[in-house]
Amino acid sequence: MTLSTATHEVLVLVATAGQESVRYRVVVPVESRNQPEVARQLDMFASHGVEIRTVPTELFERLWRPSGPPSTGPTQRELDLLMLLMNGYTDESAAARLGISERTVRRMVSDLMHRLSARSRFQAGAKAADRGWLIELAG
Known part of the structure; x- marks a missing residue:
């Protein structure tokens, strides 16, 4: 329902x-x-x-409509970051793996949290999973 x-x-x-x-x-x-x-x-x-x-x-x-803007799906770069974070990478190690700065990782996470109307990284992960964003990554 x-x-x-x-x-x-x-x-x-x-x-x-x-x-x-x-x-x-x-x-x-x-x-x-x-x-x-x-x-x-x-x-x-x-x-x-x-x-x-x-x-x-x-x-x-x-x-009670969602507080954030309408969400679009993640980009491939954001999916790559989500996969690394889902596998326990820190911001620093994810940045090194992706060849970007740690500040860029934090900005990307912040952007994802905003698009998902999440107040924490954990909540963002749960909402990303609810939207099916992590299904392909878990395979």
């Missing part, structure tokens, strides 16, 4: 985890609450203090 399959309203689940107050949001079409398995999982989330709200799809789309 994805937001794109929702017609009028979505359920938004908001949870806070750990001492750093990391917030997680899960969005599912409101109609899904009528499915027994989804209803059981929603009950379990609610019993653990997760807020569940019904929100009109249009409002959700307008208020």
Whole structure:
């Protein structure tokens, strides 16, 4: 189920985890609450203090759209850098391997993070994986 399959309203689940107050949001079409398995999982989330709200799809789309610019796929050079970082290279060793400066590596990582609307390198890696950017590299 994805937001794109929702017609009028979505359920938004908001949870806070750990001492750093990391917030997680899960969005599912409101109609899904009528499915027994989804209803059981929603009950379990609610019993653990997760807020569940019904929100009109249009409002959700307008208020919670991604903060960054529309993302384009990575260039071949960015894929090369992602592969090196995924394999544990430091900025310095990735720069040497690619024949560029360490500052250029940091700029490229910063650009990727911005395009992915990521706040950390870890989050950028997770978002790149979600978009399928790392599938070819992992093979």
